Amino acid sequence: MPFSGLDYFALDDLLTSDERLVRDTFRRFVDDELMPIVGKHFRAGTFPKELPKKLGALGALGASLEGYGCAGMGPIAYGLINQELERCDSGFRSFGSVQSSLVMYPIHAFGSDAQKERWLPRMAKGEAIGCFGLTEPDFGSNPSGMRTSAVKKGDRYVLNGEKRWITSGGLADVAVVWARTDDGDGSAPAIRGFLVERGTPGFSTRDIEGKFSLRASVTSELIFEDCAVPADAILPGVKSMRGPLSCLNQARYGISWGVIGAAMACYDEALRYTQSRVQFKKPIAGYQLVQEKLVNMVEEITKAQLVAWRLGKLKESGKVRPQQISLAKRNNVRMARNIARDARDLLGANGVTDEYQSGR
Numbered sequence: 001m002p003f004s005g006l007d008y009f010a011l012d013d014l015l016t017s018d019e020r021l022v023r024d025t026f027r028r029f030v031d032d033e034l035m036p037i038v039g040k041h042f043r044a045g046t047f048p049k050e051l052p053k054k055l056g057a058l059g060a061l062g063a064s065l066e067g068y069g070c071a072g073m074g075p076i077a078y079g080l081i082n083q084e085l086e087r088c089d090s091g092f093r094s095f096g097s098v099q100s101s102l103v104m105y106p107i108h109a110f111g112s113d114a115q116k117e118r119w120l121p122r123m124a125k126g127e128a129i130g131c132f133g134l135t136e137p138d139f140g141s142n143p144s145g146m147r148t149s150a151v152k153k154g155d156r157y158v159l160n161g162e163k164r165w166i167t168s169g170g171l172a173d174v175a176v177v178w179a180r181t182d183d184g185d186g187s188a189p190a191i192r193g194f195l196v197e198r199g200t201p202g203f204s205t206r207d208i209e210g211k212f213s214l215r216a217s218v219t220s221e222l223i224f225e226d227c228a229v230p231a232d233a234i235l236p237g238v239k240s241m242r243g244p245l246s247c248l249n250q251a252r253y254g255i256s257w258g259v260i261g262a263a264m265a266c267y268d269e270a271l272r273y274t275q276s277r278v279q280f281k282k283p284i285a286g287y288q289l290v291q292e293k294l295v296n297m298v299e300e301i302t303k304a305q306l307v308a309w310r311l312g313k314l315k316e317s318g319k320v321r322p323q324q325i326s327l328a329k330r331n332n333v334r335m336a337r338n339i340a341r342d343a344r345d346l347l348g349a350n351g352v353t354d355e356y357q358s359g360r
Contacts, residue, residue, distance in 0.1 A: 060081050070104070090217075098131060106235060111236070129171045133175045191241050245322070260301060260308060274346055304335045
């Protein structure tokens with residue numbers, strides 16, 4: 001039976017026809033192209049190398065950006081793309097988020113004309129892959145503590161440091177790397193973004209193996225050892241933490257939608273399973289303790305959908321604040337985590353196998 005989605009409060013009535021078309025297009029794509037392959041990739045711990053170009057052909061990469069071959073969609077349509085990708089796998093959504101919000105967005109917002117023309121059209125098609133180098137081994141939730149440095153020597157910058165937990169790092173043709181420089185205002189070092197291409201001497205990557213989560217996503221370390229890049233590798237439009245933090249706002253917005261897809265997948269699976277699993281002569285969905293869990297899922301998903309939609313309208317009008325994005329992400333991620341836990345519980349022993357989505 002095809003996935004139909006949970007829409008208990010008629011959210012469809014709040015969407016435009018174009019937004020519904022985007023959602024339905026990606027829902028079919030996920031059902032037809034991704035669901036049949038995600039299990040084998042999750043089990044093997046591999047990323048489908050054909051996915052970037054397929055997403056590019058549908059306009060999913062840099063979907064909310066204007067020009068340079070990007071689709072120029074509104075924020076709600078972009079959110080719905082994330083929802084449908086994460087309905088299949090969080091790792092697939094993570095790839096799309098990084099490419100669109102953490103790589104293409106800063107190039108679009110802060111890059112030079114030459115940088116935009118070189119990278120954005122190819123990235124929009126999925127012909128070039130990027131990664132976002134901010135998180136470090138000792139500084140994850142505190143990016144201002146970063147140790148990676150870039151020192152100007154003649155007409156070049158020399159980077160030294162390490163980034164960790166970087167989605168697509170081992171695949172990327174170019175990394176957007178954030179580093180401290182010595183050309184600040186005197187009160188504090190500047191934070192600058194650099195476009196570091198694969199193959200640059202002193203730049204290497206190492207994939208992180210043995211993950212229990214996000215197995216169908218490439219997660220890597222980026223290592224910089226006296227890595228010299230030309231001065232025109234710098235993103236000229238920003239010189240502070242505003243740069244990386246504005247990128248994180250874009251990504252967090254997409255995640256607040258994406259996790260709704262994960263939650264809907266878990267609910268849908270748990271509902272079908274409990275309706276067909278017979279114990280003591282009736283389906284377990286007929287027992288009130290199971291019904292309570294299912295109703296809680298409907299309740300929490302519905303609230304998250306309305307939060308995400310309102311957040312999208314605020315973003316569309318230019319009124320959204322970073323704190324609102326963070327609050328929506330906090331609420332919706334917690335909702336999805338709890339629903340995944342309850343769905344896995346309802347599936348019993350089957351919930352620990354990779355045959356089912358809830359554990360994944």
